[in-house]
Amino acid sequence: MAKVLVVLTNHAQFDTIKKATGLWLSEATHFVNVLFENDIDVDYVSPKGGYVPVDPGSLDATELDAVNQKFYGDAGFRNRALGHSLKPSDVNASDYEAIYFAGGHGTVWDFPKATSLGKLAKAIYDNGGVISAVCHGVVGLLAVDGDDGKKFINDRKLTGFTNEEEAINKLTGDVPFLAEDELKAAGANYSKHEAYTEHVVTDGRLVTGQNPQSAKGVGEAVVKLLNN
Structure with missing residues (x-):
């Protein structure tokens, strides 16, 4: 059975305002649900291992659709993903056919500095696997080095959370950087669609x-690559 490594954030609090953050739940659940429907297993890892905070906004009644309720109501998911995520040192890249960086605002603090996760992602890719990410989680790709001394994402087609979407959140001044700007600065060939509409970009084995809104589509694109 194929297996995918799902990366989650450990960062629970904005630095500049009294606001909790963490994983945006649906960005994990909607992706993983697609994998489970295709008999693909997952493990969960985070930069530090252990506890993974969930952004309270992603638990709002308006966000708790059937998929979110199924996962959040499952003790096994809460224990493995949110209570006891793996440390990078616990993980062997050769066990996985793909890696997926889930989003949430917490990721902009810990993902870009998580060089151990960047090395795991590169090893999975070099073994013929897939690198994938969604929303703010795409900043995890900033920790992945390429073979030419540049970032892995240099000159690759991708997308991620937009400056406009951050402005809609009214959090532009409260994050350490804007994901769209940072991805472009790293040389990515960045594209975007209308705010909060699905947009998935596949460039070879990068999704x-x-x-x-794009998490399910990323899952479907990853499954398609794994089945080729």
Whole structure:
């Protein structure tokens, strides 16, 4: 059975305002649900391992659709993904056919610095696997080095959370950087669609999604690559 490594954030609090953050739940659940429907297993890892905070906004009644309720109501998911995620040192890249960086605002603090996760992602890719990410989670690709001294994403087609979407959130001044700007600065061939509409970009064995609405589509694109 194929297996995918799902990366989640450990960062629970904005630095500049009194606001909780963490994983945006649907960006994990909607992706993983697609994998489970295709008999693909997952493990969960985070930069530090252990506890993964969930952004309270992603648990709002308006966000708790059937998929989110199924996962959040499952003790096994809460234990493995949110309570006891793996440390990077616990993980062997050769066990996985793909890696997926889930989003949430917490990721902009810990994903770009998570060089151990960047090395795992590159090893999975070099073994013929897939690198994927969604929304703010795409900043995890900033920790992945290429073979030419540049970032892995240099000159690759991708997407991620937009400046416009951050402005709609009214959080532009409260994040350490804007994902769209940082991805472009790293040399990515960045594209976007209308705010909060699904947009998935596949460039070879790299799959990225713009926002929470794109998590399911990223899962479907990853499954398609794994089945080729």
